[in-house]
Amino acid sequence: MTTTPGTDVPLLELSIGSPAHGGHFVARHEGRVVFVRHALPGERVLARVTDGGGDAGFWRADTVRVLEPSEHRAAHPWQAAGALLAAAAGRAPRGGAEFGHIGLEEQRRIKAAVFSEQLRRLARVERAVEVEPAEQEHDGGLGWRTRAGFAVDAAGRLAMHAHRSEELVPVQQMPLAVDAVNELRLWELDLAGVARVEVAAPANGTVPLVLLIPEAGTPPRRLARVAAALAPEGERPVSVAVWEPDQARLTRLRGRTWVQESCGAHQYRVTGEGFWQIHRQAPEILTGAVLDGVRPEPGWHVADLYAGAGLFTAPLAAAVGEGGRVLSVEGAAGTSRDARKNLHGAPQVDIVQGKVDRVLRSQFPGRRGGSGARLDAVVLDPPRAGAGRTVVHQLHALRPQVIGYVSCDPASFARDLGWFLSLGWELDSLRVFDLYPHTHHMESFASLRPPAG
Known part of the structure; x- marks a missing residue:
């Protein structure tokens, strides 16, 4: 075991074993199980412990350097979420694309192994599983999210959380999202006074909806300015609303408070934070x-x-x-x-x-x-x-x-x-x-x- 220079956070050299449910891979250090993210079976990595002490039953760790890479390791399509790039820059990767370092076909083989293991362990069922891709998957598994949630950092910039952390990582673009989400260019806005932003951009091309979840005490005029900057008159239509979860109150600022979704011959109205498949x-x-x-x-x-x-x-x-x-x-x-x-x-x-x-x-x-x-x-x-x-x-x-x-x-x-x-x-x-x-x-x-x- 070594430590990160200038800190007492341990770095472990680990041999990575099988995948585990939750986006982790299993390794062992001196008899203790370590659940490692951003690794692959068969790799030898250097990983930083992120959770666990001397008396913990298991530890969690993030890969910071790959000593012996797997043949299935790929370049991460999203720099903000790439663990190795983040470690080299001295920051945490943002969560939400934890398999981006793995080729798509191998991702599906790993998911199939995890699903089969859960069936075997929890249902006592032995069953081979195949994970099917979407029929029209394109662009290397990018551009599929029609809904995205963002935090806002202390400087009023669009951000996302690191995994299992309150640390915020500023983001520009979201490669997993459909074009309509990125075309809003939320990262260019001053979002001071907003705690969280939720976006719904229907795949059918109808008007997207942006929900602003305010910080306590943010005056309405401040939220109105954010809405005006987000949806200038004469540009692509965007609906903007304020969602206050504690009061379950939804207030329209621009456009409407819902999106129009479709599936086959059926049309659906989905209001505010209402659930729809991503x-x-x-x-x-x-x-x-x-x-x-x-x-x-x-x-x-x-x-x-x-x-x-x-x-x-x-x-x-x-x-x-x-x-x-x-x-x-x-x-x-x-x-x-x-x-x-x-x-x-x-x-x-x-x-x-x-x-x-x-x-x-x-x-x-x-x-x-x-x-x-x-x-x-x-x-x-x-x-x-x-x-x-x-x-x-x-x-x-x-x-x-x-x-x-x-x-x-x-x-x-x-x-x-x-x-x-x-x-x-x-x-x-x-x-x-x-x-x-x-x-x-x-x-x-x-x-x-x-x-x-």
Whole structure:
């Protein structure tokens, strides 16, 4: 072990082993596990410890120099996020592109290995996994984010956080984002008085929305000046609004407080910080996977849980027709209001705002749904934490013909899958998608079939 000159931060020379969930790679130092970022299996690296003391069960570390590189190491496409460039400049890399040093095909092989390991460890399932790229992936896995969040540093400059740190790294451009985000040139603005900036730029080319999240006490006139600089009269239309999370208050400054998204034949209004899939192709890819895996039929009764603004609800409603029913459940009040607007022309849809477990209890009382209750299929797209044991057991009691599970986290999915399997359910189909190139994240869809009898 050595230390960084002028500091007592230890530097470790490590041999890198297998990938781990979360964007890390496993190494060992004197018997202790070290989770290393910005490395590759088989490499020999010098890494700086970022988290952990003498009594810690494991340490975290960032690669600062590669002594023996992997054949799969690539030039990082985003200098601000490149660990080796950042280390040479004496600063931390900004988070969010932690796989940028890896060739795209190898990124997908690593993600497949991680997903398979989570299935094996948490669900006791041995299954080979292939991670599918987006059908129209281009430009080396860049230009896919339609949504981006930024911090603002003490000088009022656009910035992003270093990984697991309050340190802010100024940024200019975001190579992972679609052109419409970068064309706003937010890094040229004086953002003093703003704590955070959120941008939504729909892939269909409609008007983007910029949300300004102010620091406490920032006067409205200051935010109005930022909006005027961001959206000068006569230039490309941009909507600007102020979002105050503590009061759940959204105030329009320019244009409108929502964006118009689209998927297939359906149009969606998404207000403020409402959820929408980030990758420009994700809505089409995931909707196709859901319809192929669930195969809803006319007249079916379907529940769409954690439904957001109705991305899956709309095509499910079209599939079951007016003779069927779709129950759309969403916890966020604002997003549920969007769903009502988006689906007002579909009389077969019932929209309920509330926690999924509570809504299921109220809508389907009794172990098997209660007298006269019926549920043919369920689609769920829970947040990163997953659905959880309570919801799994509720769905088991309702015994739909098929459950379609969309997930953005292999660990929570594998945990929930394990609970379904323990109740006798079968994993029918599984697809994994690389909808977050140059990061460790992935999206998946699984169809589950109920116990026989």
